[in-house]
Amino acid sequence: MIRRINSKLIEDRAGGLSIGDILRSYASVPDGYLECDGSVYLQSAYPLLYESIGLIGSASYPLEIQTTPFNSDEAIKGIASNGSVYVAVGNKGNIATSTDGETWTLRTSIPPYALRDVIYANGVFVAVASQRILYSADGITWVVGHSTDSANYYYKIAFGNGVFVAVGRSLSDTGRILTSTDGISWTGRSVPSNHYDLAGISFGNGLFLTCGLYDYRYSSTDGITWTSLGSGSGYYPHYNDVIYAFDKFFLSKDYSSGLLYTSTDGVSLTSEPSIGVVRSFFLKGDMLFAVGKTFLKYTTDGETWNTYITDIDGQNMWDMFADDDMYLVGGYNNRIGKSLNIIGDYDRVTSFQVPDIDTNHFIKAEN
Numbered sequence: 001m002i003r004r005i006n007s008k009l010i011e012d013r014a015g016g017l018s019i020g021d022i023l024r025s026y027a028s029v030p031d032g033y034l035e036c037d038g039s040v041y042l043q044s045a046y047p048l049l050y051e052s053i054g055l056i057g058s059a060s061y062p063l064e065i066q067t068t069p070f071n072s073d074e075a076i077k078g079i080a081s082n083g084s085v086y087v088a089v090g091n092k093g094n095i096a097t098s099t100d101g102e103t104w105t106l107r108t109s110i111p112p113y114a115l116r117d118v119i120y121a122n123g124v125f126v127a128v129a130s131q132r133i134l135y136s137a138d139g140i141t142w143v144v145g146h147s148t149d150s151a152n153y154y155y156k157i158a159f160g161n162g163v164f165v166a167v168g169r170s171l172s173d174t175g176r177i178l179t180s181t182d183g184i185s186w187t188g189r190s191v192p193s194n195h196y197d198l199a200g201i202s203f204g205n206g207l208f209l210t211c212g213l214y215d216y217r218y219s220s221t222d223g224i225t226w227t228s229l230g231s232g233s234g235y236y237p238h239y240n241d242v243i244y245a246f247d248k249f250f251l252s253k254d255y256s257s258g259l260l261y262t263s264t265d266g267v268s269l270t271s272e273p274s275i276g277v278v279r280s281f282f283l284k285g286d287m288l289f290a291v292g293k294t295f296l297k298y299t300t301d302g303e304t305w306n307t308y309i310t311d312i313d314g315q316n317m318w319d320m321f322a323d324d325d326m327y328l329v330g331g332y333n334n335r336i337g338k339s340l341n342i343i344g345d346y347d348r349v350t351s352f353q354v355p356d357i358d359t360n361h362f363i364k365a366e367n
Contacts, residue, residue: 020052021364022355034365038356049365050352054306063329063337065313069106070094076330078118079321080125086321087139088330089115089127097139101326101338108142110134116168117319121159126183128154128166135183146186152176156210156241160203163223167198167210175212179223191218193228197238200251202281204244209266211239211251219266229267243281245288246302252278258292262302275305284322291317296329312337 017023022036029035034046043050070076074090081087086098093111095118096104110132118127125136126145130153133146154168154176164180175198177189191198196213203209208220217229217239237253244250249266253259258277261269275297278290289308290297293316296308311317312331320329327339354363 070334169197
């Protein structure tokens with residue numbers, strides 16, 4: 001774990017600093033230290049440092065907490081980007097944007113409709129909420145594309161095969177599936193069998209997979225016709241989210257310490273070692289992230305998981321977004337955390353990356 005030491009240059013004569021500690025100094029690079037500039041090094045060159053911080057140079061280095069226009073008690077439930085603007089949505093009905101991940105501007109507010117998720121695909125932003133689905137061409141101006149009565153809630157949205165698919169539930173605990181080719185006009189689809197809340201949706205390998213309460217899972221190749229894949233008994237454990245990565249689906253269940261499953265077809269499930277209760281997944285290139293209340297973990301092979309951070313300014317986490325410029329993590333009480341410690345493209349078998357913080361920061365690499 002990395003500890004940041006905010007001070008002028010400290011002579012490490014007493015051995016008080018540990019490998020992996022980060023020192024802020026206005027002097028030149030101290031002996032035994034490396035500059036925190038995101039550089040990549042061979043694991044064999046600095047084995048103790050690699051053992052300390054792992055592949056991601058930021059390890060447990062805290063995120064920079066941003067001031068946001070969301071309500072003080074609002075949870076940030078979804079973040080997306082079109083490459084030039086970042087969009088965040090909250091469960092009190094607010095949507096805000098930023099171009100740098102730091103300065104956020106409120107764009108629209110639709111209380112009491114709780115926003116649950118947002119996506120950018122096919123040239124448009126689409127956000128789902130209780131009783132509403134909104135769209136925007138630029139993230140700034142938003143329009144309600146679909147509205148319904150108080151009986152319907154939408155939790156997640158995915159895009160694949162030229163189709164948006166939004167899933168949720170009704171007050172009578174029946175699953176809801178809507179599809180759209182443009183994010184504006186929506187059509188309800190029939191959900192087979194005795195269905196309940198649908199909490200997750202993903203597209204991969206030509207297949208949509210959605211899941212929810214009572215172990216129900218459904219698949220579709222076009223988002224229109226759905227096939228029932230399985231059902232269980234009892235209210236818990238229920239699925240939280242699903243994502244396609246490493247040639248298979250990952251499904252998380254909210255139960256005690258958390259359950260994790262993988263499947264190549266959505267039918268046969270393989271139980272995996274628990275990594276905690278995962279609320280949402282995010283895929284960036286060959287990095288799969290799992291967001292829990294008190295952890296953000298990642299894997300580069302779908303098997304070995306490592307911890308990135310453990311909270312946002314003491315608050316629980318809900319969702320994240322990552323691109324080549326930054327990581328953004330949303331959580332409770334209007335928290336959005338930003339990190340510039342981006343994982344570059346390098347051989348993770350033989351190399352690792354030191355943190356990319358700013359000038360005058362150095363990480364202890366050897367004694």
